[in-house]
Amino acid sequence: xxxxxxxxxxxxxxxxxxxxxxxxxxxxxxxxxxxxxxxxxxxxxxxxxxxxxxxxxxxxxxxxxxxxxxxxxxxxxxxxxxxxxxxxxxxxxxxxxxxxxxxxxxxxxxxxxxxxxxxxxxxxxxxxxxxxxxxxxxxxxxxxxxxxxxxxxxxxxxxxxxxxxxxxxxxxxxxxxxxxxxxxxxxxxxxxxxxxxxxxxxxxxxxxxxxxxxxxxxxxxxxxxxxxxxxxxxxxxxxxxxxxxxxxxxxxxxxxxxxxxxxxxxxxxxxxxxxxxxxxxxxxxxxxxxxxxxxxxxxxxxxxxxxxxxxxxxxxxxxxxxxxxxxxxxxxxxxxxxxxxxxxxxxxxxxxxxxxxxxxxxxxxxxxxxxxxxxxxxxxxxxxxxxxxxxxxxxxxxxxxxxxxxxxxxxxxxxxxxxxxxxxxxxxxxxxxxxxxxxxxxxxxxxxxxxxxxxxxxxxxxxxxxxxxxxxxxxxxxxxxxxxxxxxxxxxxxxxxxxxxxxxxxxxxxxxxxxxxxxxxxxxxxxxxxxxxxxxxxxxxxxxxxxxxxxxxxxxxxxxxxxxxxxxxxxxxxxxxxxxxxxxxxxxxxxxxxxxxxxxxxxxxxxxxxxxxxxxxxxxxxxxxxxxxxxxxxxxxxxxxxxxxxxxxxxxxxxxxxxxxxxxxxxxxxxxxxxxxxxxxxxxxxxxxxxxxxxxxxxxxxxxxxxxxxxxxxxxxxxxxxxxxxxxxxxxxxxxxxxxxxxxxxxxxxxxxxxxxxxxxxxxxxxxxxxxxxxxxxxxxxxxx
Numbered sequence: 001x002x003x004x005x006x007x008x009x010x011x012x013x014x015x016x017x018x019x020x021x022x023x024x025x026x027x028x029x030x031x032x033x034x035x036x037x038x039x040x041x042x043x044x045x046x047x048x049x050x051x052x053x054x055x056x057x058x059x060x061x062x063x064x065x066x067x068x069x070x071x072x073x074x075x076x077x078x079x080x081x082x083x084x085x086x087x088x089x090x091x092x093x094x095x096x097x098x099x100x101x102x103x104x105x106x107x108x109x110x111x112x113x114x115x116x117x118x119x120x121x122x123x124x125x126x127x128x129x130x131x132x133x134x135x136x137x138x139x140x141x142x143x144x145x146x147x148x149x150x151x152x153x154x155x156x157x158x159x160x161x162x163x164x165x166x167x168x169x170x171x172x173x174x175x176x177x178x179x180x181x182x183x184x185x186x187x188x189x190x191x192x193x194x195x196x197x198x199x200x201x202x203x204x205x206x207x208x209x210x211x212x213x214x215x216x217x218x219x220x221x222x223x224x225x226x227x228x229x230x231x232x233x234x235x236x237x238x239x240x241x242x243x244x245x246x247x248x249x250x251x252x253x254x255x256x257x258x259x260x261x262x263x264x265x266x267x268x269x270x271x272x273x274x275x276x277x278x279x280x281x282x283x284x285x286x287x288x289x290x291x292x293x294x295x296x297x298x299x300x301x302x303x304x305x306x307x308x309x310x311x312x313x314x315x316x317x318x319x320x321x322x323x324x325x326x327x328x329x330x331x332x333x334x335x336x337x338x339x340x341x342x343x344x345x346x347x348x349x350x351x352x353x354x355x356x357x358x359x360x361x362x363x364x365x366x367x368x369x370x371x372x373x374x375x376x377x378x379x380x381x382x383x384x385x386x387x388x389x390x391x392x393x394x395x396x397x398x399x400x401x402x403x404x405x406x407x408x409x410x411x412x413x414x415x416x417x418x419x420x421x422x423x424x425x426x427x428x429x430x431x432x433x434x435x436x437x438x439x440x441x442x443x444x445x446x447x448x449x450x451x452x453x454x455x456x457x458x459x460x461x462x463x464x465x466x467x468x469x470x471x472x473x474x475x476x477x478x479x480x481x482x483x484x485x486x487x488x489x490x491x492x493x494x495x496x497x498x499x500x501x502x503x504x505x506x507x508x509x510x511x512x513x514x515x516x517x518x519x520x521x522x523x524x525x526x527x528x529x530x531x532x533x534x535x536x537x538x539x540x541x542x543x544x545x546x547x548x549x550x551x552x553x554x555x556x557x558x559x560x561x562x563x564x565x566x567x568x569x570x571x572x573x574x575x576x577x578x579x580x581x582x583x584x585x586x587x588x589x590x591x592x593x594x595x596x597x598x599x600x601x602x603x604x605x606x607x608x609x610x611x612x613x614x615x616x617x618x619x620x621x622x623x624x625x626x627x628x629x630x631x632x633x634x635x636x637x638x639x640x641x642x643x644x645x646x647x648x649x650x651x652x653x654x655x656x657x658x659x660x661x662x663x664x665x666x667x668x669x670x671x672x673x674x675x676x677x678x679x680x681x682x683x684x685x686x687x688x689x690x691x692x693x694x695x696x697x698x699x700x701x702x703x704x705x706x707x708x709x710x711x712x713x714x715x716x717x718x719x720x721x722x723x724x725x726x727x728x729x730x731x732x733x734x735x736x737x738x739x740x741x742x743x744x745x746x747x748x749x750x751x752x753x754x755x756x757x758x759x760x761x762x763x764x765x766x767x768x769x770x771x772x773x774x775x776x777x778x779x780x781x782x783x784x785x
Contacts, residue, residue, distance in 0.1 A: 008324055009035060012140035014128045014153065016040030018304050019290030020146030021111035022069075023311035028118040029066055030319055037121040037138050044112075044124045050176045050210075050252070051203025052107060053184075053301035056098035058308065065312045072110045077102050078202050082183035085368040086243065088190075088360075092368040096386030099184055099301070101203035107304075128152070131286060135279045142324060143277075143286040146307075149266065151292035161288060162271035168297070169354045171224070171262040172213040175236065179247035181208050186371060187243050188356065194218035195356045198240050199299065210249055211298065212236045213353060219262065229253075229261055265350065268295040269343065273332045285328055289314070294339045296346040299353055300375055306342060310335055344679055345375035351685065358692045362717060365397050370716040376681055380406070380711035398715060406714035407707060407722065408739060408746040411454070413661055413697070415626030416574055418454040418721075419497055419748070421714050422735045425701060425725035426457040426503040426577070428473060430515040435468060435475025437484040446491050448728055449498040450750050452735030456498055457723070458485070460505040460579050463564035464557070466529050467506035467585065470515050476504070476564040486571050493572065497748055502568040503632070504561060504619075505579025508588045509533040509546045532557075534588040534611075535596040540672050548597065557585075558615050565619045569627075576623050578616050581634040582669035586612040590633070590651065591670045593642045605647055609654050620659040630662035630699065631655045635686035638667065638674040645686050649693050656696045663690050664699040664723065681709055688718035699723050707738035740764050 011027060013020035016038050024036045054062075059077075063070040077100035084093045115122055128134055131153050135143050145153035154161050177200075185200040195218065199211040219225060224232055233249050240249075253261055273288045290307030314331045322330075352359075352374035359370055372378060384391045395403035411418045424445075431440040441458075448456050461474040468475055475481050485502075492500045507513075512528040513521050522542055531546035532553060538545045549557070561578075568576055580586040588594040589611050595602050601611050616631060623629055633655075635648035643651075652663045665687035668674045676682070683702035691698040700719035704710055710722040727734050739747040740760045749757045 008141050008318070009033075010138060010140050011036045011142045011144065012135055012138045013038040013144040013146055014131055014134065015145070015147035015151075015290075015292070016042070016108070016112070016122065016124075017146055017148055017290060017307065018107065018111065019292075019307035019311055020144055021108065021115055022308050023144055023146070023289060023315060024120045025069060025111065025115045025118055026066055026311055026315035027318065028115070028120050030315060032119065035121070035138075037123060037140075038115065039123050039126050039128050039134060041127045042124065044122070050104060050174060051101045051201060051208070052104050052304045053201060053203075054100050054102070054305055054308075055301075056100070058305045059100060061309060061312060065315070069110070069114050072114065073102065073107065074100075076106050076110065076204075078204060080183055080202070083372065084181075084183040084185050085364065085371060086185070086187040087364045087367050088188075090364045092364050093183060094368070094372065094383070094387045094390040097184065098386075099201070101201050101209070103203050103207065106204070131156070132277050132279060135277065135284050135286075140279070140284055141282075143284060144289050145286050145292050146289045147292055149268070149291040149295060151288070153286060154270065154288060154292050157275040157286070160272055160275040164269045164271070166267040166269075168265040168267060168350055170213050170215050170350075171219040171264060172211055172298075173232070173236070173251075173262045174253075175210045175212065175233065176250045176252065177208050177210045177244060177247050178206055178250075179208060179210075179244045180206065185243065187240060188360075189239050190360075191218070191222065191239070193221035195360065196239055197353060197356060198243065200243070210240075210244075212240070215354060216264070224262060232261065265297055266295060267297070267343070267347070267350070268293070270294065273336070274328050285324060287314070287328055287331075294343065296339075296342050297350040299349045300342075300346050302342050302346060306339060309338070313338075344677070345377045348685060349375045355689075358689065359717075361692070361695075365394055366715075366717050369394060370718075373712050373716050376684070376712070379708045380715055381708045394715070404746050405707065405711055405739070405742055405744050407710040408744060409714070411720060413628040416499060416628055418499060420452075420454045420735065420746075421721050422453045422710065423501075423699065423721050423723040424448045424451075424453045424456040424728045425723040426459045426501075427725050427729065428459045428469065428516055430470055430472030430517070432472055432474045434480075435462070435465065435473070435477070436480050437474050437488060441474070441484075442488050442491060445488055445500070446495070447732040449492040449496040449500065450753075451728075451731075451733035452739065452747050452749070453498055453724075453728070454721075455501055455575060456492065457501045457503055457575075457577065458488075458573075460503050460507075460584070461564070462506055463504060463560040464506065466532070467508075467511065469507040469511055469584075470513055471524070471527075472515050473507075476502070476567050477560065482567050482571060485568075485573075489572050496750070499574035501575030501577060502571075502573040503577040503579055504564050504568070505632075506532075506557065506561075506585035508583070508585030509537065509539045509543065509594070510583050512544060533585065534594060534601070537588075537594055537596060539583060554601075554611055554614075558618050561615050562618050562622045565622045569622070569624055573627075575628050575630070576619070577630045577632055577664060578612075578619060579632050580612050580616075581632045581664075581666045583634075583671065586615065587634055587670055591637055591643055593637055593639060593671045593673075605643075605650055609651060613654055613658050616655060616660065617658050628661040629659065630664050631660050632664035632666055634667050634670050635665050635683070635690065636667040636676075637670045638676045639671050640673075642670065642674075645689055648686060649690060652690045652694045652696055656694060660696065662697045662699055662721070663687075663694075664701065665690055665719070666701050679703065680705070681713065684713055684718050687713075688716075691719060692717065697721075701725065707742055710738075743768075 079100045082095045180202045187198040196214040202208040275286045289310045296302040317327045317331050392403045408420045461476050462468045533546035536548045637643045668676045684700045687698040687700040697720040699721040701723040
């Protein structure tokens with residue numbers, strides 16, 4: 001026994017890639033008494049592949065884990081700070097990105113040499129076809145399954161590991177060249193069949209990785225699926241000749257023939273990472289690590305990073321001295337969360353490269369910005385830290401004048417001028433009486449109109465009494481309600497520079513429910529009113545069964561929406577939005593999960609769109625032509641069999657043709673079966689796709705919490721407006737305060753609050769100066785030593 005951790009004497013790593021080798025050396029360095037063996041099918045010091053990329057942050061993690069190994073690796077790295085983008089005959093270069101390239105073969109050789117130095121047993125030219133036999137042969141107490149992307153161990157115990165493997169849409173080939181690049185290079189070339197892109201970076205004095213990628217359909221259209229390797233390489237050399245400087249492209253996969261060189265990236269996720277086998281009467285855990293457990297797309301260069309950090313995490317956990325089982329449970333619990341974060345970012349990056357045509361209408365300035373921020377992990381202010389001059393120039397280009405925070409740029413829509421790009425989302429306050437807004441709504445909306453946002457939106461307001469969500473929701477179907485709204489609109493127009501919008505919607509199957517701070521979406525204890533929907537399908541087990549609308553009821557409802565539209569126009573609302581999301585009445589027509597009709601309004605998406613479009617067209621005809629109108633949709637049902645973002649594109653096109661100016665892009669809430677993948681700005685990719693594929697302006701909503709995120713969304717062209725909800729509940733002056741954090745004066749404060757403004761700017765400036773000084777102090781101390 002050793003003091004490192006009880007009941008662990010022998011470790012077997014199956015697979016001599018970065019994960020297995022690095023885990024072996026870390027464990028041996030920390031507890032020399034351990035017997036550690038690494039099984040590798042290739043010959044000693046022989047490997048395949050070109051270069052790998054690690055960030056400066058990953059290098060710091062390696063240095064903390066094992067300084068001697070990190071030093072050896074660091075001595076071999078080719079470091080660069082710049083990223084260069086070539087697109088449509090132009091180029092953009094930005095700096096400060098901090099990456100390192102190293103040959104995969106050299107990296108593994110270093111890890112092998114370090115393992116041998118420490119006394120790790122390396123066994124080469126052994127094909128691990130039977131992990132149980134190997135575990136018995138080496139009397140292992142722990143088996144690390146680090147056998148890579150096509151892990152046999154993961155496949156053998158698939159029922160336990162439960163892998164989910166998603167083959168992505170693009171084909172790519174991993175090549176090399178003796179052309180050297182002084183920046184990480186992205187090159188985009190258009191052919192008669194579509195776009196190709198190259199990812200190129202130097203990893204030693206004379207060699208660069210050169211990955212060529214294109215969508216499957218484009219790859220097939222060029223006949224690359226039928227070409228032998230030399231012909232396919234010649235095709236790539238000709239296509240990217242201007243970047244190769246006369247150098248050839250080289251493949252080291254000479255054992256592969258034809259299209260086998262071109263693969264689709266498999267995104268691997270495993271629900272469980274540990275399986276237990278019986279070996280000589282003992283229970284031995286078999287733990288997935290690296291690509292065997294998970295993958296992340298090469299476009300964010302994180303596969304090797306994840307493998308190395310898996311090894312660091314598990315070695316650290318063992319050093320704590322716990323028993324094997326709780327150590328493995330803690331490892332899986334922690335690493336699975338971290339990996340999920342990387343994979344979410346990698347998914348965004350992957351989808352960007354799969355959909356390059358979506359962005360090719362942009363000028364290179366915005367195209368490059370969109371590329372740099374594609375994962376949503378690199379933000380606007382992060383880019384400023386990396387390259388202040390470049391970002392300032394981009395802000396100036398984007399605004400067409402002086403540099404300005406993108407979220408503070410003005411916007412004109414039809415005859416309406418918005419002073420910036422921030423909208424206060426329509427948020428139910430449940431404070432109306434018989435549909436009549438009370439003083440609370442006047443103060444609520446008035447405060448936020450004074451808080452710097454370009455526009456405040458009224459909560460979803462019903463055109464009928466029965467269309468309210470709760471008894472506390474607003475309506476616009478009688479004179480008392482109109483008069484109360486008139487008072488609010490007049491205040492906003494007279495006392496602020498903000499605009500105000502009305503959102504009209506009918507609750508459908510989600511109506512007659514309790515107030516938001518009671519039990520959300522559940523029916524009233526008493527006094528429920530009858531419900532209508534596309535089909536007789538209840539929202540939940542406790543909710544009422546709505547009646548499927550008849551054609552007569554549909555006509556009547558359309559006319560009620562129009563009547564409310566006319567009232568909104570008379571009041572002087574600047575903007576009108578039709579709510580077709582979240583499982584309410586018109587959303588119930590759109591989703592196949594809630595529309596079970598067999599008439600002309602059910603079945604195909606074209607049919608399901610028919611009634612919502614009919615209502616919209618009638619409202620648009622009644623709404624003043626100079627005022628904008630938007631539609632809120634659920635761009636994804638997040639449930640099997642429901643609408644996806646591809647359906648949302650079709651919806652957006654239909655509403656655009658009907659006269660919509662904006663699509664307000666939300667998602668989910670259409671069914672209780674929905675399982676959204678939450679995260680910061682998690683709905684923004686839907687707004688991005690609709691904006692750039694359909695060519696209609698969009699509003700991004702959902703988990704947008706600070707100016708940095710809003711600036712990134714607007715600057716990248718992912719949306720034209722950002723609707724901020726919960727942050728505005730906590731801070732009515734969210735826009736003013738976020739602008740103050742940026743030290744931007746491109747906002748107008750109410751004159752009554754100017755003294756508070758000046759004090760806030762001074763205090764924030766002091767805090768930022770102090771934070772900068774504290775951050776610089778450790779660096780100064782290091783320099784003195």
